[in-house]
Amino acid sequence: MTVRGRLMKGVIRQPGAARRRTAWLGAVGAPVVLSLCLWPARTSFGLTGFLLWALLIVVVVAVVGGFRPSLLAVAAGTVAALFFTPPYGSLSVDFHPDLLALVAFLAVAVISSLLVDELARIAQEQAVLRQVATLAAGPSSSNGLFTSVAEEIGDLFTVDLVLLIRYHSDATAEVVGSWRRTDDPVPVGTRSPLGGDNLTSRIARTSASSRMANYRDDGSEITRTALSVGTRGSAGAPILVDDSLWGAIIVQSKVGRPLPGDMENRLSQFTELVALAIASSDARSELTASRARIVVAADATRRQIERDLHDGAQQRLVSLGLDLRATESALPADQADIQARIAGAVRGLQEVVEGIQEISRGIHPAIVSRGGLGAAVRALGRRSPVPVELDVQGDRRMSEQAEVAAYYVVSEALTNVAKHAEASVISVSLVFDDSVLHLTIADDGVGGADPRTGSGLVGLSDRIEALGGTFEVVSPAGVGTTLEMTIPITPPGTSG
Numbered sequence: 001m002t003v004r005g006r007l008m009k010g011v012i013r014q015p016g017a018a019r020r021r022t023a024w025l026g027a028v029g030a031p032v033v034l035s036l037c038l039w040p041a042r043t044s045f046g047l048t049g050f051l052l053w054a055l056l057i058v059v060v061v062a063v064v065g066g067f068r069p070s071l072l073a074v075a076a077g078t079v080a081a082l083f084f085t086p087p088y089g090s091l092s093v094d095f096h097p098d099l100l101a102l103v104a105f106l107a108v109a110v111i112s113s114l115l116v117d118e119l120a121r122i123a124q125e126q127a128v129l130r131q132v133a134t135l136a137a138g139p140s141s142s143n144g145l146f147t148s149v150a151e152e153i154g155d156l157f158t159v160d161l162v163l164l165i166r167y168h169s170d171a172t173a174e175v176v177g178s179w180r181r182t183d184d185p186v187p188v189g190t191r192s193p194l195g196g197d198n199l200t201s202r203i204a205r206t207s208a209s210s211r212m213a214n215y216r217d218d219g220s221e222i223t224r225t226a227l228s229v230g231t232r233g234s235a236g237a238p239i240l241v242d243d244s245l246w247g248a249i250i251v252q253s254k255v256g257r258p259l260p261g262d263m264e265n266r267l268s269q270f271t272e273l274v275a276l277a278i279a280s281s282d283a284r285s286e287l288t289a290s291r292a293r294i295v296v297a298a299d300a301t302r303r304q305i306e307r308d309l310h311d312g313a314q315q316r317l318v319s320l321g322l323d324l325r326a327t328e329s330a331l332p333a334d335q336a337d338i339q340a341r342i343a344g345a346v347r348g349l350q351e352v353v354e355g356i357q358e359i360s361r362g363i364h365p366a367i368v369s370r371g372g373l374g375a376a377v378r379a380l381g382r383r384s385p386v387p388v389e390l391d392v393q394g395d396r397r398m399s400e401q402a403e404v405a406a407y408y409v410v411s412e413a414l415t416n417v418a419k420h421a422e423a424s425v426i427s428v429s430l431v432f433d434d435s436v437l438h439l440t441i442a443d444d445g446v447g448g449a450d451p452r453t454g455s456g457l458v459g460l461s462d463r464i465e466a467l468g469g470t471f472e473v474v475s476p477a478g479v480g481t482t483l484e485m486t487i488p489i490t491p492p493g494t495s496g
Contacts, residue, residue: 051105054080058109062116070113077109078102128156129269145277146177147188149249153270154179159251159259161186161231164239164274165200166247173200173222176247186225196220199234199250207245209264211235226252235259237267241275249274321349372396373403373437377410377428384414386443387425394432398489405463406430406439406487412460413441413483421445421481435489436469442482449475457483 054077062070131152150162163186164177171194178185194201196218202210212234215226226234236250249267253259260266328342368376374395381388397403410428417423423445431438451457451473460483461471468488475481 050080051077051101055105055109055112059112059116062113067113067117070117071110074106074109074113078106125156125266125269128152129273146274147179148177149270149274150177150179150185153249153251153267154181157251157260157263157266160254161252163200163250163252164247165250167194167204167245171195173204173247192221192225194222196223198223198226199236200248203236203238203248203250204245207238207240209235209237209268211259211264233259235263235267237264237271239271239275239278241278246275246278317349317352321346324349368403368407369400373398373406374430376403376407377430380407380411380414381428384426385418386414386421386423388414389425389427391427391429391431393430395430396432396489398437398487401467402437402487402489405467405469406437408463409439409460409483409485410441416449417443417445417481420449421447423480432489437487437489439485439487440482442480444480446477447475447479447481448477449473449481 054073058070058073058077061073146164150164153159154162160181162177162179163175166174166176168174168191172191173194175186175188175190178188180186192200194204198215198218198220199210199212200222201220202212214232215223215234217223217227231252232254234250234252236248238245239247239249249271251259251263251267324342324346328339328346331339331342367379372395374392377392378390381390398406414426417426421443423443425444427440427442429438429440449457451461457473464471464485464487469486471483471485473481473483
């Protein structure tokens with residue numbers, strides 16, 4: 001829903017044809033109805049009382065419909081007021097004091113209409129700007145933001161067509177947001193070469209706000225498109241991101257719909273918000289990409305360390321163990337004490353090898369690469385000192401980044417539960433759909449886990465969010481802890 005449904009009811013004008021029709025009808029009908037209602041009490045009510053009520057009607061019409069309908073209400077109220085001056089029912093007016101009251105009514109009503117119309121316009125414009133600022137600050141996609149901004153501008157300024165344009169280095173302009181009052185909007189993604197005498201090309205050349213009173217066919221594609229939709233006048237303002245021209249917001253009107261004289265300046269308030277949203281989106285994208293690169297680099301380092309341990313130290317220790325066993329076998333039978341010492345050394349080496357294997361699994365889970373996430377999580381469940389109830393639905397392979405991230409989350413969660421939660425059971429659910437893994441880990445322990453205290457949950461959350469996923473912790477005291485997360489099957493920037 002746009003700002004139309006959220007503006008202050010009865011105070012700020014709501015755009016649309018229905019609102020305008022209501023204002024014009026009320027401008028004539030309300031003074032007539034008022035005069036009919038007050039006619040029986042005309043002698044006691046008097047002209048002044050009627051004019052006060054008529055002034056209220058003028059203000060309401062100005063709020064609802066603007067200045068022009070309110071002038072009609074002033075005229076209708078003036079005519080109706082003549083019937084409340086003696087002799088009643090005629091159009092004659094006494095100069096004192098009735099004429100003075102009518103003149104005062106006209107002056108106050110016109111001035112009030114101007115002020116109310118301007119205040120309502122400012123209030124509505126500020127409300128729309130706040131709405132656009134909220135959209136710009138949110139996590140919505142750029143395409144959704146641009147389309148919403150175009151719709152808000154179209155409703156606010158009562159224009160016929162709104163376009164958000166992006167300029168490209170190959171001298172083309174692309175429609176990234178579009179709104180049209182009567183027909184289908186210009187399709188998002190439409191791309192046209194710059195050139196000719198049209199507002200889009202003019203802003204591209206000057207990087208400045210501009211307007212055109214009319215369009216003439218100059219053979220360019222943009223101008224022909226503008227003429228095909230009936231454009232006769234347009235105004236636009238550039239979108240500058242980091243002091244560089246990124247695009248423009250352009251509004252267009254047809255014959256009979258003149259644009260306000262300060263339209264370019266009023267549009268600049270929206271271009272600033274859109275530029276801020278674009279810069280923020282770029283910053284968020286770069287932050288996400290840099291976090292993902294850090295995760296990839298860390299995983300690559302872990303993998304290298306795991307391989308070095310496996311191919312280097314672990315293999316060397318196994319070789320030493322075999323040599324010791326060969327030496328043990330070669331000893332004479334009467335060297336039992338030496339055989340026992342060698343056997344003890346072999347057992348110690350075996351324990352060291354098992355320790356290195358355990359360290360290797362913690363550094364980089366080779367089982368994930370070999371058997372996939374489902375098999376790796378089952379292995380974690382078997383080693384967990386707390387019983388694990390595992391539910392895997394739609395098991396499938398994911399990108400290596402996603403599988404490793406999910407493995408570490410499950411491994412860390414099981415370790416935390418065993419150390420701190422005093423739980424009797426852990427439930428782990430993996431649900432795979434077409435694009436996302438839904439991972440839930442819940443226990444029946446003491447709860448009270450809080451990521452804000454700097455626990456290991458923060459690192460897990462960073463890893464998941466770096467891949468474009470979500471991470472949520474629900475841990476009321478005494479109830480247990482639930483970790484809920486989504487992980488893209490193929491994170492952004494990777495290939496599946």
